[in-house]
Amino acid sequence: MLYGAYGYTGRLILEQAVKMGQRPVLSGRSRDKLLPLARQYGLEAMVADPGVPEQLRDALRTVQVVLNGAGPFINTYIPIVEACLDTGTSYLDITGEIPVFEGIFSYDRRARDRGICLIPGVGFDVVPSDCLAKYAALKLPGASMLEIAFVGLKHPSAGTLKTMIEILSKGGIVRRNGAITPLPLGSGVRKVRFTNGSFTVMPIPWGDLETAFYSTHIPDITTYMAYPASIAYAVRLIAPLVSGLLSVEAVRRAARAAIDKRVSGPDEEMRLRGGSFLWAKVSDKTGKAVEAWLDTLEGYRFTAVSAVHAVESVLRLGPTGALTPSIAFGPDFVLGIEGTKRYDSL
Ligand SMILES: NC(=O)c1ccc[n+]([C@@H]2O[C@H](COP(=O)([O-])OP(=O)(O)OC[C@H]3O[C@@H](n4cnc5c(N)ncnc54)[C@H](OP(=O)(O)O)[C@@H]3O)[C@@H](O)[C@H]2O)c1
Numbered sequence: 645m646l647y648g649a650y651g652y653t654g655r656l657i658l659e660q661a662v663k664m665g666q667r668p669v670l671s672g673r674s675r676d677k678l679l680p681l682a683r684q685y686g687l688e689a690m691v692a693d694p695g696v697p698e699q700l701r702d703a704l705r706t707v708q709v710v711l712n713g714a715g716p717f718i719n720t721y722i723p724i725v726e727a728c729l730d731t732g733t734s735y736l737d738i739t740g741e742i743p744v745f746e747g748i749f750s751y752d753r754r755a756r757d758r759g760i761c762l763i764p765g766v767g768f769d770v771v772p773s774d775c776l777a778k779y780a781a782l783k784l785p786g787a788s789m790l791e792i793a794f795v796g797l798k799h800p801s802a803g804t805l806k807t808m809i810e811i812l813s814k815g816g817i818v819r820r821n822g823a824i825t826p827l828p829l830g831s832g833v834r835k836v837r838f839t840n841g842s843f844t845v846m847p848i849p850w851g852d853l854e855t856a857f858y859s860t861h862i863p864d865i866t867t868y869m870a871y872p873a874s875i876a877y878a879v880r881l882i883a884p885l886v887s888g889l890l891s892v893e894a895v896r897r898a899a900r901a902a903i904d905k906r907v908s909g910p911d912e913e914m915r916l917r918g919g920s921f922l923w924a925k926v927s928d929k930t931g932k933a934v935e936a937w938l939d940t941l942e943g944y945r946f947t948a949v950s951a952v953h954a955v956e957s958v959l960r961l962g963p964t965g966a967l968t969p970s971i972a973f974g975p976d977f978v979l980g981i982e983g984t985k986r987y988d989s990l
Contacts, residue, residue, distance in 0.1 A: 645668060645669045645670075645671050645690075645703065645704065645706075645707040645709070645710040645711070645733075646658055646661065646668040646669070646670055646671065646710075646711050646713060647671045647672060647692070647710055647711065647712045647713060647714055647720075647724065648671075648672050648712060648713035648714025648715070648720075649668075649670040649671060649672055649678065649681060649682075649713065650670075650672055650674070650677040650678055650681050651672075651713055651714060651803055652801045652802065652803055652908075652909045652944075653713050653738060653767070653801060653803060653909075653944060653947060653948070654672070654713035654714070655681075656915075656944055656945070656947070656948040657711065657713055657738075657947070657948045657951050657952060658670070658681075658685065659948065660948040660949055660951075660952045661952045661955075662685060664952050664956070666952065666955075666956075667687060668687065668711075669687065669688045669689070669690060669703075669706065669707055670682045670685075670687050670688070670689045670690075671689070671690050671691070671692050671703050671710075672691070672692075672714065673691065673692065673693040673694065673695075673714075674691075675691045678691055690702070690703040690706070691703075692704075694714075694719075694720050694723040694724060695723070697723060697726070697727060700723060700724060700727040701727045701730055701731055704724075704727050704728060704730075704731040704733045705731045705733075707733055708733065708734065708959065709733065709734045709735075709736065709955055709958050709959060710724065710728065710733055710734070710735055710736070711736045711737065711738075711766075711951055711954075711955050712724055712735065712736070712737035712738075713737070713738055713951075715737075715738070715739060715741075715803055715807055716741065716803075716806060716807045716810050717737055717739035717741055717744045717764070717807075718741055718743055718744055718810065721737065721739070721744050721747065721748060721764070722747070725748060725751060725762060728760060728762070729751070729754055729755070729758050729760070732758055732759065732760055733760060734760045734761045734762070734763075734958050735748075735760070735761070735762045735763070736761075736762075736763045736764070736766050736951070736954055736955060736958065737763075737764050737765070737766070738765070738766060738767035738769075738947055738951055739764050739765055739769075739851070740765060740767070740769030740770065740807070740850065740851040741807065741810070741851070742817075742824070742849060742851060742853055742854045744764060745764050745765060745851055745854035745855055745858070746854055748762050748764045748966050749854075749858055749966045750966075751966050752965050752966035755964060755965050755966050756964050756965045759964055760964060761958060761962075761963045761964050761965060761966075761967055761972065762965070762966040762967070763954065763958070763963075763966075763967050763968070763969060763972050764855075765851050765855055765968065765969060766950055766951050766954035766955075766969055767943075767946070767947030767950060767951055768796070768797070768920065768943035768944070768946045768947045768950070769850065769851045770850075770851040770852050770855045770856075770968070770969065771946070771950045771954075771969045771977070771978055771981075772794075772920065772922050772938050772940050772946065772978050772984070773792045773794065773850070773851075773852045773856070773867070773922055773924070774852060774855050774856060774859055774968050774969050774970045775938075775969065775970045775975045775976070775977055775978035775979075776792070776922055776923075776924040776936055776937075776938045776975075776978070776986070777790055777792055777852060777856040777859060777860055777862075777924050777926075777970070778856075778859045778860060778970035778971075778975040779924075779936055779970075779975040779976075779986065780924045780925065780926045780934050780935070780936045781859075781860035781862060781926050782975065783926075783934045783936075784926045784927070784928060784932060784933070784934045786928050787860070787862050787926035787927060787928045787934075788862065788863060788864060788927070788928055788929050789862065789864040789865075789926065789927045789928075790856055790860060790862040790864070790865045790866075790924065790925070790926050791865075791866050791867075791868070791923075791924065791925045792850070792852050792856065792865070792866075792867050792868070792922070792923070792924045793836045793838075793843075793845045793867070793868035793869070793870065793922070793923045793924075794868075794869060794870065794920060794921065794922045794923070795838055795840065795843055795869075795870040795920065795921040795922075796870075796918070796919070796920035796921065796942065796943050797869070797920075797943045798910075798914075798918060799909065799910035799914050799918070800907070800909070801907065801908075801909030801910070801944065802903050802904055802907040802908065802909060803909075804909075805903045805907055806899075806900050806903055806904075809890055809896050809899050809900065809903075810896070812829070812849075812886065812887065812890055813887060813890035813891050813896060814849070814887075815828070815829060815883075815887045816828055816829035816830075816831070816847060816848070816849060816883070817849045817853060818832070818847055818853065818864075818865065818866045818867075819853050819857055819863070819864060819865040819866075820863070820864055821863050821864070822857070822863040824853060824854075827847055828880075828883055828884070829846075829848075829880070829883035829886070829887065830846065830880025830882075830883045831847070831880060832846070832847040832866065832868075833845070833846050833847075833873075833880070834868070836868065836870070836923050837923070837990060838870075838921040838922075838923055838937065839921055839937050839939050839987060839990060840919075840921050840939075843870035844870065844871060844872065844873040845868035845869060845870050845871070846868060846869060846871050847866050847867065847868055848867060848868065848869045849867070850867035850868075850869070851867075852865065852867050853865055853867055855968045855969075856968075858968050858971070859968045859970045859971055860926075862926065909944065910942065910944055914942070915942045915944055915945040916942070916945070917942070918941075918942030918943075918945075919939060919940070919941065919942060919983075920939070920940050920941065920942060920943055920946060921937070921938075921939055922937065922938040922939075922940070923935065923936075923937050923938075924936050924937075924938075935988075935989075936986060936987065936988060937986070937987040937990065938978065938984065938985070938986045938987070939983075939984070939985050939987075940978070940981060940983060940984040940985075941981065941982070941983050941984070946981060949981050949982065950978075950981055953977070953980060953981065954969065954972075954973070954977075957972070957973050957977070958972070961973070
């Protein structure tokens with residue numbers, strides 16, 4: 645089942661699933677948006693609102709696996725995961741939200757007992773970075789520090805921007821000594837060499853702060869995204885104001901409405917032309933370090949392909965428990981995504 649099938653990313657996943665020979669049951673809360681889409685693809689549709697648990701259970705009872713594409717996931721994951729535990733349905737999503745990862749990992753025991761898996765983050769956030777971090781960590785047992793950076797996501801969708809508002813309203817963070825620790829937005833800026841050149845990167849609250857800790861147990865983690873140096877500098881100046889403003893619900897509501905009006909997400913040409921470039925470095929207290937690089941598809945294209953591969957892997961392997969992509973499928977899972985290459989040196 646594909647839940648949230650009619651959203652921007654939901655539709656990309658649907659197209660990819662059909663292309664790969666799957667015939668998912670489509671679901672979402674709006675009958676008016678869901679039924680025309682199901683008719684267009686000749687697929688079964690089941691309307692289910694996360695606020696109506698019986699509806700969710702009736703829908704989920706009919707399938708082995710649900711892929712949730714309806715975000716911000718902080719608003720959708722609990723009712724869907726709870727319903728999955730009732731119906732014995734495995735759950736995957738494409739979140740990048742730290743509280744959602746944390747929440748889902750706390751269901752590990754119940755998922756194992758029920759014989760299902762819960763695998764959040766099977767999109768661009770966090771498959772390539774989680775697989776790369778795990779790959780590097782396996783080469784340096786006992787590492788105490790992990791840094792991950794990426795160049796990409798040049799054209800975010802409305803859903804991604806709305807989710808970013810929720811994330812940024814909480815301010816910047818890193819992981820230190822195993823705990824999530826505040827770091828003012830705009831600080832910690834540095835340069836990183838990727839396969840496509842050197843870029844200024846800025847710490848951002850990326851999902852790996854939770855998932856890479858779960859996958860590698862490394863206690864100090866910083867996640868960075870590439871920005872033009874001028875933007876990183878501007879963010880440092882205005883960050884306190886932005887976080888302060890975004891902590892007011894009325895401001896967040898106005899921002900969401902503006903995004904819905906103006907943002908449509910990358911078009912097909914941008915998705916085909918774009919690419920993503922990642923770097924990970926693990927180091928230990930003696931100064932030993934291992935670096936690795938990964939080049940792959942544009943983020944939304946990657947998400948669609950990776951999410952469908954993840955569903956197929958769950959059906960094939962039948963993992964159980966609350967897992968990260970690299971734990972569920974191994975660090976080489978990402979290499980199965982077309983156009984992906986990993987490097988040990990530059
Ligand atoms: N992991 C990644 O790399 C990755 C990549 C792409 C997107 N994402 C994330 O995926 C999410 C969706 O992005 P998008 O671009 O597809 O956004 P979108 O076009 O705004 O679509 C969001 C979808 O979620 C549904 N939805 C939202 N809140 C809901 C709720 N409370 N109950 C039921 N359905 C709800 C919407 O349904 P209605 O129309 O009925 O509201 C819609 O189908 C975002 O959180 C985004 O950050 C992650």
